[in-house]
Amino acid sequence: MTLQATPYKITLDISDTDRGVYESVKFIVARHPSETEIRLAARVLAYAIFYHPHLAFGRGLSDTDEAALWELDLTGEIQHWIDVGQPDAERVIKASRRAPHMSVVVYGNARLWREKVVPQFAHLTNVCVLALPQDELTLVAAKLTRSTHWGVMISDSQLYISDGDQQIALPLECWHGELPATL
Template structure:
């Protein structure tokens, strides 16, 4: 019998000062059995950085043909493809052809090595690549509980996150714009 995902419920007060976007989000996020809490929270952070009424989580790790997050228009066209982690160049190339915009959020301890090896292959692609510091993502993961009230304030390249048991600042460093 397959292991089922762990379900997390987030109530997030989002203030994106960069886009003048303010909202309350109620997110139900499934953590895939092979997914770490750090990766799941990187997905939540990427979602908040791109929040929109049409934005949604996909099957993610359960489906190799889908991104972690996407924005589909009312006409079902793929407007935004978001991957979290260190995807292969072929996957990113395919994504950049399918979606009007593609974003990658790299987050883990091997992120620097992945970027050194991959950046030349991404240079010709219309894709934005960002990096979160691994230590910051680890601190963010420590704030999580199965039901969680959080506040995300985005200004410049910083996201300030508070929860009942602490706070963390995450810097979103642009690697390729």
């Protein structure tokens, strides 16, 4: 018997003062059977950080040729490829050739990844690497339920997640490149 993906109904009230984005969005995201809660939370936060009306979740873990998230224009061309986790340099380089913007949202103990992998694509100017702090991301992941409503505020490279009961602040650390001002 094959395990099925678990659907999560997400509502995000996004206030991104850094980019001038103010939206309330609802979507369903599938959690792959082998995906951890922390990775799912990182994908949802990446959606908020890079929000654009044409941003969508890829098949992720079930299809390695797709991004975790991507923004497609009206012709179907990839405008922004977003990976979550610690992809190898070859994947980052390949994705950076397929889209004008390529971003990686890193989480977990990534010090070694940063030292060994980032220098292999340091010459690429269209790649942005953001790191989410592990302790705070773990707290956010614990708040993720099958029906989640979060307020997400981004201001001065700080991410604030509120679920009505508690607010968690996550500093966004840029390890490479720059966060695209407008996508």
